[in-house]
Amino acid sequence: MNQPLTSPHNPAAPDWLQVPSDLNHLDPALWPGGTRRDDSGALLVAGHRCQDLLAQFGSPLYVLDEMDFRARAQGFRREFANWDVYYAGKAFLNRTVLRWVEQEGLSLDVCSGNELLVALAADFPPARIEFHGNNKSEEELGLAIDAGVGRIIADSFVELERIEALASARDVVVPILVRITTGVEAHTHQYIATAHEDQKFGFSIHSGRALEALQAASEHPHIKLMGIHSHIGSQIFDTAGFAVAARKMLGVLAEFRDLSGVQLPELNLGGGFGIAYTSADQALAPGELASQLTAIVSQACAELGLAELRLAIEPGRAICGPPGVALYTVGTIKPVVVGPELTRTYVAVDGGMSDNIRTALYRADYTASLANRCSSAEPILARVVGKHCESGDQLVRDVYLPADIVPGDILAVPGSGAYARSLASNYNHATRPAVVALREGEAQLIMRRETLDDLLNLDIDLNGR
C-alpha cells in the first residue's frame, strides 16, 4: 500500500525538468571538480565517500571542496587579470575560507562591521577590503576607517557626511566609491532596463541624485572619491544587463567629468554571476564573462572619450557555491496523489529550511543525487522536503530520484556552498550543521556543528532560578 505510482514522464514536473537517462550520472556543471562515484556507486567529493563523512561528522552536513573553491577563485583572478576581484563574503564567510581567498590573490567585499571583524581576525589585508551597506553605523564606519579598508562604498548623503566627520576627526582621507542605481534589474536571462529604482540602495541616475552625490563626495576634504559602483541583481546568466548598466554608469562618469573636469578612475560592476543549480542552468565561465565585460566597457569608454578605468567585480556565489555540497539522510518517504494517476513522492530529510532557506525564500531550484549508492530503479518525481513544521519547508522542489530510495539513504545537494549556512536559522531549535573542508585525504571541520547547549546558552530561565 506504500508503493509509489511511478511514471517516467510525470506531468506534475515543471517543463525544465528532464527525466534523466541515468540517475547515477553526475553533471559536471553542478558538482565540485572531480566528484565521482566509486566502484560501489558511492558519491566521492574530493575523494571522500559521503557516507563516511556523515559517519564522522554527523548528518546533515555541508562539505566544501577546497581545491574546487581555490580553482574558481583562480579562474576569476586569471581571467579578470587587470580587474580587482572582490570575493563577496556574505555568500559564505569563515576565517579558513578567507585565508584561501587571500592566498588566491582576491580582494574581499564585506557588508557589516562584524563581517569586517571576521576578516581582520583572519588577517585579511585591510587595503584589499571594500565595505558595503545601505545603513552603516558610525561605529562600523569608524571601525572600517581605523582598519584602513581599501574602499568604502557610500550609499547615502548622510553616510557621506558621517564619513567626512569621522575622517576629519582622525585627520585621514578615506577612499570611497559611490553606489549608483542604474535602473537595471537583472535576474537569470532577463533584465529590466527601465528606471527600476524602487529599492533601498544607492543614488539613482534618473533622479539626478547620482551626480549630486558625486559632487557632494568630491567636495568633502577628507573623502577621496575614486569612482562608482553598481550591482544589478543575482543569478545572472548573460551580460546584456551589465552592458546596459555599464553604459549608464559610464555616462555618469562622463557627465561628472564634463562638469568637474575630473575623470574618476574606478568602475565596479558588482556581482550577481549565476551558477548552475540544475542541469537546466547555463552559467558563464569567468573567461567568457571577462572578455564580454571588458569589451562592453572598452567600447563604451571609447564612445564617451573616457580614459582607461580600473575595473572591479564582486563574485561570491560563483566562487563558493559550486564547491559546496549539502548532505542529508532520508527519514521518511511518502507518495502523495496529486492528480488522477499522478503521484509526487515526498522525501523528507533531516534538515530543511533551517539550513537552506533559499528554496522557500526565492523559490529556488536545486537538484539532488543519491550519494550512498547507485540505483538502477526507475525514476520517480520527488520533492525533497525538510523536517520543519511548515508546508513551505522544501529543499528540492522537483527532482527525479530512484524509485527504490529508502530511509537511511543519503542525498547530496550540489550548489549548497552559497547562502545556505550564511542564512541558516535555528527554526524548531535545529542546530546548524557543521561545514567540513575537503582535500584528497583530508577532511577538516571549518564550522563546528551547533549543539543544543549553544542555543540554551542564549536562553535565560528566570523562573527556574
Add this chain to the structure above:
Amino acid sequence: MNQPLTSPHNPAAPDWLQVPSDLNHLDPALWPGGTRRDDSGALLVAGHRCQDLLAQFGSPLYVLDEMDFRARAQGFRREFANWDVYYAGKAFLNRTVLRWVEQEGLSLDVCSGNELLVALAADFPPARIEFHGNNKSEEELGLAIDAGVGRIIADSFVELERIEALASARDVVVPILVRITTGVEAHTHQYIATAHEDQKFGFSIHSGRALEALQAASEHPHIKLMGIHSHIGSQIFDTAGFAVAARKMLGVLAEFRDLSGVQLPELNLGGGFGIAYTSADQALAPGELASQLTAIVSQACAELGLAELRLAIEPGRAICGPPGVALYTVGTIKPVVVGPELTRTYVAVDGGMSDNIRTALYRADYTASLANRCSSAEPILARVVGKHCESGDQLVRDVYLPADIVPGDILAVPGSGAYARSLASNYNHATRPAVVALREGEAQLIMRRETLDDLLNLDIDLNGR
C-alpha cells in the same frame, strides 16, 4: 535636496493602507494591552519607555509583555474551557516563556527533539506535551516515549512502525493521534476545500490513506490510538475553513467507527488563528473562535451520530505574537522617486531580514510607529528596510510615518513575538537581538543578545593555527 516629496494619498501605497488621521495613535488591536504614550510622547510598553529599554539592552531589541502574553493564554484557556489548548512552541520557545505557558494551564506542542528537550529543561509536564513532525527520527521518538509525552502525532506509515518498535522494546503503550490531510488549505479569509493534498504532512482522506493509517495504528499492540489531528493553514481570520475540515475529519471518525466498531475519542483541529499585524487585519477573539468551533463540531457530531469528543487546538502566534514588539533605531533615510511626483521614503534600521524574515519569506505586512516621541509632521509613505546587503531585506513594506523622522529615532513594530526570533539568522554576521520580558517596573532578559564571539565560537580558523 534631501527633502522627501510628501503626499497624504500616495498612489504607491497598497489599497489596504489608510492614511492615518493621527500618526501617534496606537491601534489597541495591534499592541500589547496597556501600550501607551507618556506625556513626552514616548511609547510605553508595560510602563517602560522604549528608548530606555534600548539604552539598557541595546538596539535592535525584542520586548515581550509578560502580562499580555499571560492574558492571551488565559483567554484561550478560559474560552476553550473543555478543550486541550496546546501552545505551539515553534512560534517562540524559551524556558521562561514555557513556565508562563505551564502556569496558565496550557499544554504544549513541540515539533522537534530539541524543542522537547527545552520543554523538559523548563520542567514542563511531559503528559501535557504533544510531539509533531513529518520526519521524526528514531532518536527523537525514543526521547519522546521515554519522557512520557502525552501524545505523538503520527505522520507516516514508517513512523507508526517506528513507534510500535520503540514502544515494544520498552514494553509501554504510546498514545497517539494520526495526522489527517483534509484537502482544506486556509489562509486569511480564503480557503480551498478541493483536495489540496500536494504537501508533506499527514495521511490524506481523499486517497484512502487516512483510514488505512487509522486501521494500521489500531492494530499495533503498543500504540493507543486516541484520535485524529489536522492543521489547515496559518493567519486564518474566520472559521469557514475549519468548518469544512472538521466535517471531513468527523466523517473519517464515523467511517472508522463503522468499520471497526470503535469511536475514537479525540479531535485536534490544529492552529493557524490569525493575529492583526496591521489595522487592516480583523482577528477573531478566542471567545468567538471557541463558540464557532464548538458549534461546528457539535452540529457535525450530531449529524453523524458521534458521541462527544475531547477537542484540542494549537494556538501559537495568537498567544505570543501580539505581546511582542521589535524595537529598531533608524540609521538612514532615503526618499526614492518611484514615479512621476511619487516618492517612497526608505527608512533603514539597524536590523532586518536576519531578525524578522517573514516580510521577505511570506511577503508579510507589518506596521511601525515612532517610539521615542510624538510627531505632528505630515504622513509620508515609507518602507522600513534593514541593513543587509539584499534588496529583499524589508521589514515593513508599506507604512505612513511622520515626515520629520530622522536618524536616531526609534521605530516599534508590533506583532513581532511570533516567528521573528524563532526564524532569525546570522546573515551578514548579524548577532541576534536580545529578548526582554516586561512587567510594570521590571524588565528582564530572557534571551541574551548574541555576540560576535558566539559566532566565532563555531568558526574554525585552520590556517591561523
